[in-house]
Amino acid sequence: MTAASAPGGGRTAWARNLAAPVRDYLSTETVGALALLGAVVAALIWANVAPHSYTSVWGTEFSLRIGSWSLHATLREWVNQGLMTFFFLVVGLEAKRELDLGELRERRRLALPVVAAIGGAAGAIIVYLVINAGGPGAHGWGTAMSTDTAFALGILALIARRGERLRVFLLSLAVVDDLIALVVLGVAYTTNISVTALVVAIVLYATIVLLRFAPFPARQPVAVVLAVGLWIAMFKSGIDPVVSGLAVGLALSAYEPGRENLERVTELSRSFREQPTPELARRAQQSVASAISPNERLQYDLHPWTSYLIVPVFALANAGIVFNSSLISDAVTSPITIGIVAGYVLGKPLGILISSWLATHPRTLSLRLPISWPILSGGAAVAGIGFTVSLLIANRAFSGRELDEAKIGVLASAVLASLIGFGVFRVVRRLPEALRARQIARTESELLDLADDVDADRDHIRGPEEAPVTLLEYGDFECPYCGQAEPIVRELLQSFGADLRYVFRHLPLADVHPSAQMAAEAAEAAGAQGKFWEMHDLLLDHQDELNPPALRRYADDLGLDADRFWEDVRTREFAPRIAEDVRTADESGVAGTPTFFINGRRHQGAYDVDTLNTAVRRAHNQARIRAAA
Numbered sequence: 001m002t003a004a005s006a007p008g009g010g011r012t013a014w015a016r017n018l019a020a021p022v023r024d025y026l027s028t029e030t031v032g033a034l035a036l037l038g039a040v041v042a043a044l045i046w047a048n049v050a051p052h053s054y055t056s057v058w059g060t061e062f063s064l065r066i067g068s069w070s071l072h073a074t075l076r077e078w079v080n081q082g083l084m085t086f087f088f089l090v091v092g093l094e095a096k097r098e099l100d101l102g103e104l105r106e107r108r109r110l111a112l113p114v115v116a117a118i119g120g121a122a123g124a125i126i127v128y129l130v131i132n133a134g135g136p137g138a139h140g141w142g143t144a145m146s147t148d149t150a151f152a153l154g155i156l157a158l159i160a161r162r163g164e165r166l167r168v169f170l171l172s173l174a175v176v177d178d179l180i181a182l183v184v185l186g187v188a189y190t191t192n193i194s195v196t197a198l199v200v201a202i203v204l205y206a207t208i209v210l211l212r213f214a215p216f217p218a219r220q221p222v223a224v225v226l227a228v229g230l231w232i233a234m235f236k237s238g239i240d241p242v243v244s245g246l247a248v249g250l251a252l253s254a255y256e257p258g259r260e261n262l263e264r265v266t267e268l269s270r271s272f273r274e275q276p277t278p279e280l281a282r283r284a285q286q287s288v289a290s291a292i293s294p295n296e297r298l299q300y301d302l303h304p305w306t307s308y309l310i311v312p313v314f315a316l317a318n319a320g321i322v323f324n325s326s327l328i329s330d331a332v333t334s335p336i337t338i339g340i341v342a343g344y345v346l347g348k349p350l351g352i353l354i355s356s357w358l359a360t361h362p363r364t365l366s367l368r369l370p371i372s373w374p375i376l377s378g379g380a381a382v383a384g385i386g387f388t389v390s391l392l393i394a395n396r397a398f399s400g401r402e403l404d405e406a407k408i409g410v411l412a413s414a415v416l417a418s419l420i421g422f423g424v425f426r427v428v429r430r431l432p433e434a435l436r437a438r439q440i441a442r443t444e445s446e447l448l449d450l451a452d453d454v455d456a457d458r459d460h461i462r463g464p465e466e467a468p469v470t471l472l473e474y475g476d477f478e479c480p481y482c483g484q485a486e487p488i489v490r491e492l493l494q495s496f497g498a499d500l501r502y503v504f505r506h507l508p509l510a511d512v513h514p515s516a517q518m519a520a521e522a523a524e525a526a527g528a529q530g531k532f533w534e535m536h537d538l539l540l541d542h543q544d545e546l547n548p549p550a551l552r553r554y555a556d557d558l559g560l561d562a563d564r565f566w567e568d569v570r571t572r573e574f575a576p577r578i579a580e581d582v583r584t585a586d587e588s589g590v591a592g593t594p595t596f597f598i599n600g601r602r603h604q605g606a607y608d609v610d611t612l613n614t615a616v617r618r619a620h621n622q623a624r625i626r627a628a629a
Contacts, residue, residue, distance in 0.1 A: 032307030033154020036387075039312035040319045040411065047320030054320050071235065079317045080392055085231060085245035087306045087314070087388070088178065091149050092249020093299050095175040100254040100295075101589075103168045103370065106447055112367050113172035115359040116352045120173070120383055121145040121180050123351020124343035137336035140397035142188060143406055144343030144413075146181035148387035149174040150311050151414060156382050159422045165446075166371050166379050173352070173383060179246060181389045186239035189396040193238045201233035201244070209251050220294070240392065254295035256589040261291040266511040311388065318391045321407050330401070331408045340390075340409030345416045349380035372439035374431060378424040384417035386410055437625045448600035451587035454503050460532050463493055463501035468623035469599060469616055472503040474585050476593040477520060477539040478513035478546055485594045486540045488609050492616060499620055504536060506581040507593050515546035517578065522551045524574035525565050531558045599623065 047054045058076040065071075073081065098104045104113075128144040152170060160166060208226050211219055227248050234241035268284040289297065321327075331337040356376060359365045369376060387410060394406040428436075454472065456465050471492065475482040489502055506523075508516035519539050526535035538554045539546065548569075555565040568574065588597070596603040596612070599619045605611065 030154055030157040032150055032311065033158070035308050035312045036151060036154070036315050039315035043316045043319040044321060044323075046316075047322050051322045058317050058320075071232070076317045076395075079314055080395065081235065081241050082231075083310045084314055084388065084392070085242045086302055087150070087310050088182075088242050088245035089249045090299060090302050090306045091175055091178065092246040093252060093254075093295050093302075094171060094249075096250050096252060097254040097295055097299070098168055098172065101256065103165065103447055104172060108367075109370065109444065109447075110172065111365065112356065112359055112369065113169055114176050115365070115367075116169075116356050117173045117176035117180065119355020119358075120147070120348045120352040120380070121177060123347040123349075123354070125347070126351075127347030128339040128343040131339040131342060132335045135335050137334075137339065137398075137402060140336060140394065140402070140406060142181065142184045142393040143390050143397055143410070144340045144347070144386070145177075145184070146386055146389035146393070147174045147177045147348070147383045148385050148390070148414070149178060150307065151387050152382050152385045155385060155418045155421065156379070159382075159418075159425050160375075160378065163371075163375065163379075166375055169370050169376075170379050170383060175246075177383075178389055181393065182240065182243040182246065185389070185393050185396065186243060189393060190238050190240070194236055197233050197237035198239065201230055201237060204230040204233060205244070205247055205251075208248060212253065223294075242392070249298075252295045252298065253293060255293045257291045257591045259586060259591045261287070262591055263511040265291055314388060314391075318395065319407065319411065321404050321411075327401070327404055327408075331405045334405040334409075336398070336402055336405045337409040337412070340386075340406060341413045341416065344384040344386050344413035345381075345420060348384045349377075349420075352380040352383060353377065368444040369442070370444045372436065372443055374424075374428040374436070374439060378421055378428060381417055381424050382421040384420070385414045387414055433625070440622075440625050446601060449588060449602040450597045450600040452584040453600070460504050460527065460536075461501055462504075462533060464498050465501060467496075467499055467501040468627070469496070469500045469619045470503060470597075471500060471612075471616060472505065472597040474505050474507040474581070474588075474590050474593055474595045476507055476509050476513055476516045477523065477536075478516040478543055479509065479593045480543065482594045483540050483543050485607055486537075488607060488612060491609060492612060495613065496616060496620070500616060505584065506578045507585045507590060507595075508578065508582075509593060517575075518548070518551070518569065519546045520578045521572060521574045522554075522565075522569050524577050525568035526555065526558065526560060528568060528574075529560050529565065531560060534558050 043054075058074065058079075060075045061072065062075060062078055063070050063072045099110070104110050124144045125141050128141050129138060132138045132141070147170075149171065152174060153167060156163060156167060156170060204226050208223055208230065211223055211226070214222075227244070230244045230248070231241045234244045265284070265287045268280065268287045272280040272284045353376065356369065359367045360369055371379070390410045391407065394403060394410065398406050450472065454461070454470055471489065473482075473485070473489070475485075493500055493502055506520040508520045510517050523532055523535045523539060526532055535554060535558060538557070542550065542554075551569065552562060552566060555562050585595075588602075594607065596607060598615055599622075601619075603612070603615055
């Protein structure tokens with residue numbers, strides 16, 4: 001049975017069950033962008049077929065009243081200020097995960113996205129004000145400044161499918177951009193601010209941040225209550241409460257599941273299996289939940305809702321424009337419409353590129369780009385897609401005819417920025433390879449996830465030592481998923497030949513695989529007699545027979561000195577060698593098997609033939625380009 005056909009689709013056991021879907025932006029954000037586009041089209045049709053119905057539905061008043069206390073808002077405001085809080089919460093969570101586990105865990109790499117975000121926002125505002133200076137639309141400058149995170153990442157997934165580093169850069173830029181825009185929304189477009197409610201909000205947020213240090217187990221429900229209170233306090237303060245979602249998301253840390261925590265899960269699950277009482281069921285459930293960071297759990301729960309429902313509903317509530325000939329003719333010549341379009345498709349990309357050039361100049365910050373200049377140009381064009389925050393600000397800055405003109409500008413800029421981005425990436429693909437190689441060679445090197453480099457004198461290696469691509473696996477001889485992955489690895493080695501080497505390191509999961517430790521020590525005992533890989537293959541081919549008699553039989557089949565072999569196993573001669581591999585796994589954040597690293601970078605998700613082949617080929621191309629440079 002191949003990994004692809006195995007239960008779970010060939011993903012590692014822990015990744016299949018625990019990884020947040022946000023990690024697969026290629027599929028999730030693409031579908032989310034299509035859902036958003038469909039909602040925009042639906043809103044335009046609804047507003048033009050039944051304009052009175054569209055206006056009355058979204059203008060319906062809803063109130064939440066408890067005694068003399070109440071919250072009043074229209075349905076559109078509940079969507080814009082209530083549901084969209086969850087969207088910004090997910091944006092904050094993903095940004096925090098990148099800060100804790102991703103490319104931005106090296107903090108100096110955050111400087112360039114911050115500078116680029118400030119430059120992009122400033123460029124868009126300057127262009128807008130140049131066009132609207134002294135006019136009635138000048139006060140709407142905030143409408144043209146913010147990148148739409150969901151839309152931009154969705155379009156990016158369509159036109160630059162393998163741009164992982166660009167996605168991280170654009171996400172980081174968009175989060176800073178959103179933060180700036182939300183501050184602008186709260187300061188420049190809020191007239192009456194309740195200082196008392198704002199102070200309450202600050203105290204509640206500080207309590208949420210400090211709550212993670214609290215020892216009691218009921219932190220999650222308390223945090224939920226505090227977050228709701230924070231939203232209400234922000235609502236009452238007069239500042240748009242969606243900022244509370246982004247703030248809470250940035251406060252929730254992300255971390256890989258710890259092996260000790262997972263072993264605790266196994267222990268409690270086994271106890272519940274032996275004695276199925278409500279108390280043990282609750283303890284096992286709490287143990288499973290606590291093994292995964294709250295950041296990952298919330299992403300898993302919320303990301304599909306925000307991508308497939310909340311953002312499309314926001315578009316449905318805000319994108320409706322009643323078109324007529326006079327509106328279209330007015331919009332074509334309107335400084336508001338022209339200013340928004342020019343700000344997004346001209347000012348924002350230029351601001352990003354100019355500020356990035358200044359930040360990388362030797363006489364200023366002397367930073368290194370994480371991506372090449374041609375790729376950054378495409379990303380800067382895509383950053384000109386504004387929608388959610390832009391419409392939020394437009395609803396505060398404009399009304400009536402001006403609001404319709406602003407909406408047309410926002411929609412037109414999103415279309416134009418997408419087309420320009422598509423065109424830039426088409427041009428980038430046609431650039432000479434030598435030029436692309438020189439550009440890539442000047443970029444920041446990738447952060448490695450593997451704590452200990454491959455040591456040819458110690459590690460077990462299949463394939464030529466000088467191969468440009470190294471595929472390293474942490475495996476367990478009793479793990480069925482490792483058994484399913486083994487023929488995949490063989491096929492890759494045969495396919496790539498001299499361009500790939502394979503390294504195997506031990507991670508016996510003794511809490512779930514009782515024979516794994518002895519099997520690993522048996523493999524090392526065989527390795528002491530020059531037969532590690534032969535024993536490796538036998539153990540994975542006979543995972544249901546790893547008892548001592550079977551191990552002795554394998555030693556005989558391989559022609560080993562059986563007495564020496566069994567003495568090494570019996571005295572646990574190679575237990576320290578296994579423990580060293582386990583230590584390197586712990587330091588690399590590995591908690592389950594099989595876990596793969598490709599040239600020191602952790603491979604996330606599926607490990608079927610096609611997925612691993614694509615990942616290895618990508619690493620090979622990168623190595624070849626850098627070598628050519």
